[in-house]
Amino acid sequence: MLLTRHADSVVEGMSIAAFLVGARRGLIYLRGEYRYLLESLQATLQRRREAGLLGTSILGHAGFDFDIQIHVGAGAYVCGEESSLIESLEGKRGTPRIRPPFPVERGYLGFPTIVNNVETFCAAVHIALHDGAWWAAIGTPKSTGTKIHSVSGDCARPGLYEYPFGTRIGRILEDCGATDTQAVQVGGPSGVCLSAFEFGRRIAFEDVPSAGAFMVFDRSRDMFEVARGFAHFFAHESCGFCTPCRVGTALVVKRMDKLAAGRGSRHDIDVLFELDKLMHAATHCGLGATACNPLRDTIAKFRPAYERHLKSLYFEPAFDLDAELSIARHMTGRDDPAAHLEAAS
Amino acid sequence: MTELEQSFSLDGEDLPFHAGDTVLQAATRVGRYIPHLCWHPDFAAHGSCRICTVKVNGRAAAACTVMASPGLDVESDTEELNAQRKTLLQMLFVEGNHFCPSCEKSGNCLLQATAYQMGMEGPHFEEFYPDRPVDASHPDILLDFNRCILCELCVRASRDVDGKNVFAIGGHGIGTRLLVNSASGRLGDTPMALADRAADICPVGVILPKRRGFAVPIGERQFDLAPVSEQAKGTP
Numbered sequence: 147m148l149l150t151r152h153a154d155s156v157v158e159g160m161s162i163a164a165f166l167v168g169a170r171r172g173l174i175y176l177r178g179e180y181r182y183l184l185e186s187l188q189a190t191l192q193r194r195r196e197a198g199l200l201g202t203s204i205l206g207h208a209g210f211d212f213d214i215q216i217h218v219g220a221g222a223y224v225c226g227e228e229s230s231l232i233e234s235l236e237g238k239r240g241t242p243r244i245r246p247p248f249p250v251e252r253g254y255l256g257f258p259t260i261v262n263n264v265e266t267f268c269a270a271v272h273i274a275l276h277d278g279a280w281w282a283a284i285g286t287p288k289s290t291g292t293k294i295h296s297v298s299g300d301c302a303r304p305g306l307y308e309y310p311f312g313t314r315i316g317r318i319l320e321d322c323g324a325t326d327t328q329a330v331q332v333g334g335p336s337g338v339c340l341s342a343f344e345f346g347r348r349i350a351f352e353d354v355p356s357a358g359a360f361m362v363f364d365r366s367r368d369m370f371e372v373a374r375g376f377a378h379f380f381a382h383e384s385c386g387f388c389t390p391c392r393v394g395t396a397l398v399v400k401r402m403d404k405l406a407a408g409r410g411s412r413h414d415i416d417v418l419f420e421l422d423k424l425m426h427a428a429t430h431c432g433l434g435a436t437a438c439n440p441l442r443d444t445i446a447k448f449r450p451a452y453e454r455h456l457k458s459l460y461f462e463p464a465f466d467l468d469a470e471l472s473i474a475r476h477m478t479g480r481d482d483p484a485a486h487l488e489a490a491s
Numbered sequence: 492m493t494e495l496e497q498s499f500s501l502d503g504e505d506l507p508f509h510a511g512d513t514v515l516q517a518a519t520r521v522g523r524y525i526p527h528l529c530w531h532p533d534f535a536a537h538g539s540c541r542i543c544t545v546k547v548n549g550r551a552a553a554a555c556t557v558m559a560s561p562g563l564d565v566e567s568d569t570e571e572l573n574a575q576r577k578t579l580l581q582m583l584f585v586e587g588n589h590f591c592p593s594c595e596k597s598g599n600c601l602l603q604a605t606a607y608q609m610g611m612e613g614p615h616f617e618e619f620y621p622d623r624p625v626d627a628s629h630p631d632i633l634l635d636f637n638r639c640i641l642c643e644l645c646v647r648a649s650r651d652v653d654g655k656n657v658f659a660i661g662g663h664g665i666g667t668r669l670l671v672n673s674a675s676g677r678l679g680d681t682p683m684a685l686a687d688r689a690a691d692i693c694p695v696g697v698i699l700p701k702r703r704g705f706a707v708p709i710g711e712r713q714f715d716l717a718p719v720s721e722q723a724k725g726t727p
Contacts, residue, residue: 385663388541389579428551
């Protein structure tokens, strides 16, 4: 939305940042999904060059030379991590770098680099136009300013909403027309899953921090299936670089699919907790460390949703032996009781 | 050997280090063992296997990427961290196809040796049994991708030492794969040679010379003679 309707603000914010840090070169990373914006963004940049707002000696300031290129890349969830984004900008696989050195010391092609999202650059413009005190007066003392939320899911009016920090979850639900809400996933898959008794909490760094996503689930949803969807998402988005995330996210999927197939037991839930602990402690970046967040939250807050999927609360093997024998039965043309295991019914 | 004046604590014992050392480099220099797979003394840290994860002043970090500094309190050989290492090793075992008894690398394999060291007795997790065909197209070198642990040492050696860029990584998630950089995807169509650094860098049994099987009998191989923990001698 900011790149569609407020591209000038984004570019202005980048120019302010360049002026402050002494950068001569800026890059906009445009994900493949947003390829359709390329021409209009190019036009914005060109218009600003002609107006003397990009290029050499911007607005007559000798030495303030700054221009912007647009890089179109495939993008990936992990490219939200700044060093992965830089790797991708350099034409490599999007995998997080070892830090330190941080991008501000050694970033794109080894040059000092700052990486910010479009929302931050727009905020910088507002702060430059008004002043810091004006911005600080919005929100809470610890979380100043506003946050844009991408509201989706079970609500009458999904869309983009801008609120000051400190806004109640319940207020957002009322505004988007959500009724009979069971849970809200705030901050995307890596964020936090809140149940109804927490809707009085507020969006703020000191309470519920958010990267902007706000997904609403009403009472018709099976929160186990929601968590299973996120598990598949992380297994798909894992860059595959480090062992605990590459294998751990796939093992989580196997356990969740086993539960979904009705072959799970309480033991599987314990294994999921073990995997969560390991991934928190050992992954290379935040993707793996937070991959089990939706799982942990939903097990803690919606445990009956999990237990409904358990065949028994005790140990069950990972496969159904009688079902495994179906090929042998088919080959021998038998399906009589003697061709089944005793336990099967 | 130059005078080492600075030191940090590793499992309660003082460990001297050179300026610019990582925790793992400093430990290896004096023969202290921190389990690792993707790290090699001749190459820059990679930080992907996570086996060398230690606690630095209470916070988890890979020993191969943390810079040594005076007064650090590093824990490595603890029940908790070794249990975590065992789990990571089990993940690597179930991810690939590792049949030690029939593997030419058995006894010389860092994965196998580290698993013994960490007391791993079984896979714990369900096996993935991936389908990874071998590549026998090269006249002198066999590639058995079943054993790959994605440490990227061959990628780095071929690119940074041999200047040939024979290997690459493709895919993502559990589908991440070691690839051969040729139009056909086969090793026979690359300039790789037996004398390349990449040909003898593999810590497991992916890259093997042809016609040299079992030259040293099992039982007399590197890690048969002494456990991996007793072979952590770096150069001073």
